[in-house]
Amino acid sequence: MRKLLLNLTACSLALLPALAQADTLRMECAPSKEGREFCRYVKQRFEAQTGHTLTFIDLPRASDEKLSLFQQLFAARDANAIDLFQADTVWIGVLNKHLLDLTPYVSDMRQDFFPAAWQNDMVNGRVKAIPAYMDTGALYYRKDLLEKYGEQPPKTWAELTRIAARIQQAERANGHKGLWGLVFQGKSYEGLTCNALEWVASQGGGTFIDADGSITVNNPRAAQALEMAAGWVGTIAPPGVLGYMEEEGRALFQNGDAVFMRNWLYAYVLTQDKSSAIRGKVGVMPVPGGADGQSVSTLGGWQWAISSYTKNPQAAVALLKIVSDAESQKKAQGLLGWAPSRQALYQDPQVLAQAPYLATFSGILAKATPRPATQTRRKYAQVSKAIYNTSFNVLRRDSDGAGAVQTLQARLERIRARGWR
Ligand code: GLC
Numbered sequence: 001m002r003k004l005l006l007n008l009t010a011c012s013l014a015l016l017p018a019l020a021q022a023d024t025l026r027m028e029c030a031p032s033k034e035g036r037e038f039c040r041y042v043k044q045r046f047e048a049q050t051g052h053t054l055t056f057i058d059l060p061r062a063s064d065e066k067l068s069l070f071q072q073l074f075a076a077r078d079a080n081a082i083d084l085f086q087a088d089t090v091w092i093g094v095l096n097k098h099l100l101d102l103t104p105y106v107s108d109m110r111q112d113f114f115p116a117a118w119q120n121d122m123v124n125g126r127v128k129a130i131p132a133y134m135d136t137g138a139l140y141y142r143k144d145l146l147e148k149y150g151e152q153p154p155k156t157w158a159e160l161t162r163i164a165a166r167i168q169q170a171e172r173a174n175g176h177k178g179l180w181g182l183v184f185q186g187k188s189y190e191g192l193t194c195n196a197l198e199w200v201a202s203q204g205g206g207t208f209i210d211a212d213g214s215i216t217v218n219n220p221r222a223a224q225a226l227e228m229a230a231g232w233v234g235t236i237a238p239p240g241v242l243g244y245m246e247e248e249g250r251a252l253f254q255n256g257d258a259v260f261m262r263n264w265l266y267a268y269v270l271t272q273d274k275s276s277a278i279r280g281k282v283g284v285m286p287v288p289g290g291a292d293g294q295s296v297s298t299l300g301g302w303q304w305a306i307s308s309y310t311k312n313p314q315a316a317v318a319l320l321k322i323v324s325d326a327e328s329q330k331k332a333q334g335l336l337g338w339a340p341s342r343q344a345l346y347q348d349p350q351v352l353a354q355a356p357y358l359a360t361f362s363g364i365l366a367k368a369t370p371r372p373a374t375q376t377r378r379k380y381a382q383v384s385k386a387i388y389n390t391s392f393n394v395l396r397r398d399s400d401g402a403g404a405v406q407t408l409q410a411r412l413e414r415i416r417a418r419g420w421r
Contacts, residue, residue, distance in 0.1 A: 022051050023312045025319060027084040029056035034270075034335040041331055045322050052315050062245055063088045063190035064388075067095075067381055074098035079311040084319050086132055086302040088190070090373035090380055092121055099128040100306040105317045106130060109324070112342050116366070120374075121303050128305065130324050131341035133266075133332065135300030136361065136368040137198050137287045140253065140261040140271065144281045145171070155295075157199070157228060157288045160260060164236040167259045181236030183249035184229075184262040188392035191245055193371060193384045194298040195262060196391040199225040201369055203290035208387055209372035209412065213420050218409035223401030226394040233395055242395060254278060262287060264300055268357060269337030284357050286364055299368035301341070339365070376420045386411040 025046075029039040043054045059066050067088065073081040074095070087095060103126050110118055110127075117131035139160075141153050145167050154160035164181025171179045185191030201207050205222030209215050233241060241249070246263055250270065253261040256277040261267070271282045289295035304324055306316045322328060329345055332338040334354050339361065345351045346362045373380040390408040393399040399407070 022053065023315055024053045024055055025083040025310075025312065025315055026055050026057050026081070027319065027323075028059050028082065028086060030336065031058050031061070032336075038332055038335050042319075042323055042328065045328075046319050049322070050315055050318050052312075054319070057082055057085075059085070061247065062187075063090075064381065064384065065189070067091055070095060070098070074307065074309070077309050079309045081309070082307055083310045083312070083316040084304060084306055084323070087129055087305045089117075089120055089135075089299065089301040089303060090190075090371050090384070092123060092128055092303065092305075093373060093377040094380055095305070096123045096128060096378075098308050100308045100310060100313055100316070102127045102130065102306065102317070102320070106320075112344065114341055114343055114365070117301060117303075117341055120301075120370075129303035130305075130320060132302045132304045132324065133329070133338035134341050134365045135264045135266070135302070135339060136365050137194060137262060137297040137300070138265055138267075138284050138361070139287045140263060140267060141283045141285070142259050142278065142281055143283045145259055146283075153283060153285050154260075154288050155293050156291060157202070158291065160288045161228075161232070161236065164259050168236055178257050180238050180252070180258045182232060182260045182262070183237060183241060183244060183252050183258045184232075185245055185249065186229075186233065186237070186241040186392075186395055187243050187245050188388050189245060190384055190388065192388040192391050192395075194300065196226065196229070196387060197298045197369065197371060198262075198287050198296050199229050202288070202294055202296040203228075204294075207369060207372060208408070209375060209383065211375060213375045213416070215409055215412045215416065217412065218405045220402070223405045225401075226391055226404060227401035229391075230394050230397060230401070242392070265339045265357075265361060266337035269334070269355065285360075297364055297368045299365075299370045376416075379415055379420060382415045383412060386415060 029035055039056050046054045060069060106127055113131050117134060121127060121129040149167055151163045154163055168179055168181040185195050197207060200222045203221050203225040205219055205225050206216040208217045233239060249261055250263060250267050252258050254271055254276050268284050272279050286295045287297050304320050306320060310316045326342055326345060329340040329342055330351060333340055333351055339358060346358060352359060372383060376383045386408060390404045394401055394404045
């Protein structure tokens with residue numbers, strides 16, 4: 001008994017210094033049922049491993065709104081604001097100086113991740129974030145409806161437009177009055193930049209700004225591509241698409257009220273949920289291409305990053321390692337549809353059983369088209385805003401395609417001013 005007591009005392013004494021320094025860390029948590037479940041899982045592992053406490057923060061859903069919020073938080077250098085968060089793939093250059101330098105902690109993990117994604121998170125040779133999940137644009141379609149009408153999944157925008165209109169009209173005549181042909185992200189926000197890049201680049205209109213920083217958007221193909229999308233609004237796409245981000249379109253599609261949906265890879269797992277009206281009826285493929293079938297999928301994805309104002313970098317790194325290990329990535333794939341950033345998981349039988357489409361998309365991820373973020377550096381947020389605002393004006397018919405690309409060219413030139421710095 002005495003021996004046991006002595007042991008207990010020694011043990012508590014050993015724990016004492018650690019407990020005295022127990023901290024509370026803050027991490028962002030996706031505001032959905034599945035997001036909460038993932039966060040509970042992370043909390044349980046982190047607290048058991050470190051003795052610290054983990055709390056969660058809700059953030060806005062739109063990428064650009066999140067970015068503005070971070071810019072405000074970081075401007076105040078508040079050590080209590082947030083420790084670990086997800087940065088969009090296009091923000092690393094914008095947020096660089098507010099991100100903890102992870103180089104000393106994570107360099108040995110490099111070979112486990114997709115090389116291009118890892119490279120995206122490096123600034124001047126320093127690792128500033130770790131790829132959390134991979135993402136790219138995808139076209140979802142209703143297998144059952146395409147089959148019913150003897151149609152193949154569309155390889156071009158023209159085919160998509162024709163099939164969507166045909167099925168919408170026929171099904172409405174059959175009594176499904178609320179059916180639409182297509183949903184996409186048409187609101188004026190970051191998601192529209194991603195959609196517009198796919199329409200424009202796949203039709204030979206370039207990527208707004210090319211890899212060496214030249215502004216290329218003022219061309220007839222870009223104008224035509226935006227006009228094409230404007231033609232969908234109110235015909236095959238609901239007028240409300242002008243207010244849709246990812247989740248609004250998914251709600252409609254998942255309710256069985258759309259034939260096609262442009263979205264990101266995460267959506268597949270959710271469309272297969274037990275509560276989904278279209279479970280088992282969904283196909284997913286690369287987004288359609290221009291007349292020659294050349295498809296362009298925008299590169300997306302999110303990165304785990306630590307605020308450089310964190311008061312406990314060691315604990316924040318421990319948390320980052322938990323959320324980025326293979327077990328957490330499998331969990332997030334199953335719950336939230338996050339495509340792993342660890343390459344080995346694309347050969348993992350459990351992952352492939354859960355998400356068979358990943359076998360196809362691993363190749364597409366590798367050649368997805370990036371938004372012009374690397375070359376425009378700290379100015380990317382302004383660049384993207386100019387792109388989504390002008391594209392939105394075309395969708396809303398406030399401007400025609402030709403006028404819009406001319407205006408956008410001039411706006412981008414003003415933002416660039418004396419160079420992308
Ligand atoms: C997805 C992508 C992200 C993109 C966002 C736009 O979350 O992963 O990169 O910025 O959609 O809405």
